[in-house]
Amino acid sequence: MAAQLLNSLGRLGLGLAVGASVVNSALYNVDGGARAVIFDRFTGIKSNVVGEGTHFLIPWVQRAIIYDIRSRPRNVSVITGSKDLQNVNITLRILFRPIPSELPKLYTSLGEDYDERVLPSITNEILKAVVAQFDAGELITQREVVSLQVSEELTARAAQFGLVLDDISLTHLTFGREFTAAVEMKQVAQQEAERARFLVEKAEQTKKASVISAEGDSQAAELLAKAFGDCGEGLVELRRLEAAEDIAALLSKSRNVAYLPPGQQTLLSLPQM
Incomplete structure (x- = not known):
């Protein structure tokens, strides 16, 4: 009797274990920020998209x-040519995410690694097409225009595959060694030209200053000659007195001269004109 009871309990426990295993395999969770599509062995991918939470499916x-x-980030690097045939190395940073309603189609056509299949190819295509419209210099001076055009065209292209691009930015832009060396030589030449222009302008200003100074001396000489002609002996006498006053002031400050000796020949005793 006890053996039969133990046998029944064993079968019951086995049944419960099998039932729990079946129930556990029939449940699946969809975490926050995720969506699920269901693959059926008989009907294929179902068209409905499963949201967050715990859901049932038919095991096997x-x-x-x-x-x-x-949104997830991805960097894509491309080496392409500009309008003036310069090699350009561009790195594009993309924030992308799939459109939830397009997930069944996305899985059918591209699989789970859709970003590896789509983003490098369409980014290469768009970047090469856009960069070929600009010269190397324009890629630097008109970077915002280039970035905007790449963003618009790449967003439209990604939408065809059921992807949304939340942000697109040019993070790296370099050119070949030849172009870089040419730019450096151009900058050096411009600096030398600016220095030469400064020296020429300085020489011109010095020349003008010399001319103005000479003209001033000439005018002063003319005015002095005119004054001599107009004033005659009076102006000479005034200059003589001014010179004598200066000499007397200097001699008065000298330690070796306490007074002016009588009969000392100075400008004060110059013969009258």
Whole structure:
């Protein structure tokens, strides 16, 4: 009797374990920021998209494919040519995410690694097409225009695959060694030209200053000659007195001269004109 009871309990426990395993395999979770599509062995990918939470499926018959629908970053580097045939190395940083309603189509056409299949190819295509419209110099001076055009065209291209690009930015832009060396030589030449222009302007200003100074001396000489002609002996006498006053002031400050000796020949005793 006890053996039968133990046998029944064993079968019950086995049944419960199998049932728990079946129930556990029939449940799956969709975390926050994720969506799921269901693959059915008999009907294929179902068109409905499963949201967040715990859901049921038919074990062995159905399988849940989980997609992250939050924005993720990706860097894509491209080497292409500009309008003037200069090699340009561009790195583009993209924030992308899938459109939830397009997930069944996305899985059918591209699979789970859709970003590896789509983003490098369309980024290469758009960057080469846009960069070829600008010269190397314009890529530097009109960087915002280039970035805006790349963003518009790449966003439209990605939408065809069920992707949303939240942000697109040019993070790296360099040129070949030949172009870089040519730019450096041009900058040096411009600096030398500016220095030469400064020296020429300085020489011109010095020349003008010399001319103005000579003209001033000439005018002063003319005015002095005119004054001599107009005033005659009076102006000479005034100058003689001024010179004598200066000499007397200097001699009075000298330690070796206490007074002016009588009969000392100075400008004060110059013969009258």
